[in-house]
Amino acid sequence: MPWLLSSPPHPPSPSPCQRYCERTAFAFYCAVRDKLPAWLLEDMRSMEVFLWDDGHPRSFSPGDALMYALVHDHQDYARYLLRSFSVKALHVARCGMCRSGGSALLHVAVRYNRTTILGLMVDTLKDSAPEGWRQEYLNSCGGCAHGADAGKTAVQLAVxxxxxxxxxLLLARGARPHALDAALLRLAASGAAERRDARHCLDLLLLFAPRPAAPCRLLDEPQRWQSLLGRDVFGWLSGLAPPPLLLQALRTLAQSVPCQMSQLPAFLRPHSKDQAT
Incomplete structure (x- = not known):
């Protein structure tokens, strides 16, 4: 009978060592949250803070500390970690309940919209990482297996x-512009207040991508998509017309000197239907 079945065993109580690790990790979390000076946080990380990992204590890595700096937008500490440890600070062995690749930090930066720290991270990749490793890092699906970001690249999440x-920032440092279909879906699902940002993301993908194949949905609902995209961009994406002149010029700029895109005056940044038509 069900009520006679033995109940599952209770998990063992945490050991004193595990409780100590949890206390030090939480104290460090609070210290980063309170934006204590970088030198003080680094003294704590290197001498006082431990994580409980697979039944054993281990010291807090620079990547673990950068994760906390991202969550709390502690830009000074993030800058200190990246300057001191370079690409070593871009790797985190664990994220919460599951193991994840180092690029989980990219996902956290995008989800929390930490553009300043993300800029520091991609600059570190450019300056210090080998090309192959940099490309793998930028384009990996590093989201946690238990979370909403599983199986997505940082570019897909940003879109x-x-x-x-x-x-x-990601595209200018070489991330693949492979989320066009997701960008179109996001644009179609956006309300009026969100449409400008969704359209801006789509425009950025169009600048960095090679000539995209025409998604079937454009031809299935041509009037709707022409209204959303503008006549010229719709014609180009659907294969009916060449790209608009402004788009051609900006694509050349984006693919030759991508880091200059953010310096363009506002009227040259393609982010609205009116500019595309």
């Missing part, structure tokens, strides 16, 4: 959340 500034 889904309409994080245009984050998207530009």
């Amino acid at each position: 889904e959340l309409s994080r245009a500034d984050c998207l530009l």
Whole structure:
């Protein structure tokens, strides 16, 4: 009978060592949250703070500390970690309940919209990481297996959340512009208040991508998509016309000197239907 079945065993109580690790990790979390000076946080990290990992204590890594700096937008500490440890600070062994690749930090930066710290991270990649490792890091699906970001690249997440500034930083440092279909879906689902940011993300993908194949949905509902995209961009994406002159010029700029895109005056940044038509 069900009521006679033995109940599952209770998990063992945490050991004194595990409780100590939890206390030090929480104290460090609060210290980063309160934005204590970088030198003081680094003294704590290197001498006083431990994590409980697979039944054993281990010291807090620079990547673990950068994760906390991202969550709390502690820009000074993030800058200190990246200057002191370079690409070593871009790797985190664990994220919460599951193991994840180092690029989980990119996902956190995009989800929290930490554009300043993300800029520091991609600059560190450019300056210090080998090309192959940099490309793998930028384009990996590093989201946690238990979370909403599982199986997504940082570019895909930036498009889904309409994080245009984050998207530009990623694309300018070589991330693949492979989320066009997601950008179109996001644009179609956006309300009036969100449409500008969604359109900006789509425009950035169009600047950095090679000539995209025409998504079937454009031809299935041509009037709707022409209204959303503008006549010229719709014609180009659907294969009916060449790209608009402004788009051609900006694509050349984006693919030759991508880091200059953020310096363009506002009237040259393609982010609205009116500019595309």
